[in-house]
Amino acid sequence: MSYRSGFGGPKPVxxxxxxxxxxxxxxxxxxxxxxxxxxxxxxxxxxTGQKTNIRITSVGDRFAKxxxxxxxxK
Numbered sequence: 001m002s003y004r005s006g007f008g009g010p011k012p013v014x015x016x017x018x019x020x021x022x023x024x025x026x027x028x029x030x031x032x033x034x035x036x037x038x039x040x041x042x043x044x045x046x047x048t049g050q051k052t053n054i055r056i057t058s059v060g061d062r063f064a065k066x067x068x069x070x071x072x073x074k
Contacts, residue, residue: 012037013056013064023050034066041066 013019013036021034023046032046034054040063043054054066 011059011064012039013041013059015056015059018053018055018069020053023048039064043068
């Protein structure tokens with residue numbers, strides 16, 4: 001079993017599910033970057049240092065994309 005290439009097997013996130021994350025940095029395109037078990041997630045509209053809930057919109061071999069979940073309790 002080799003994990004050399006990263007995430008060739010099951011991913012730590014699932015399409016349509018929500019997760020609580022912290023945005024660690026921002027990509028060149030301006031999307032926030034979060035990680036779950038080392039798996040990269042690009043979060044549209046997120047800012048560095050933001051702790052937020054996200055919803056996964058797509059899952060690829062090397063990364064996932066997500067959107068911010070509106071928090072109605074604010």
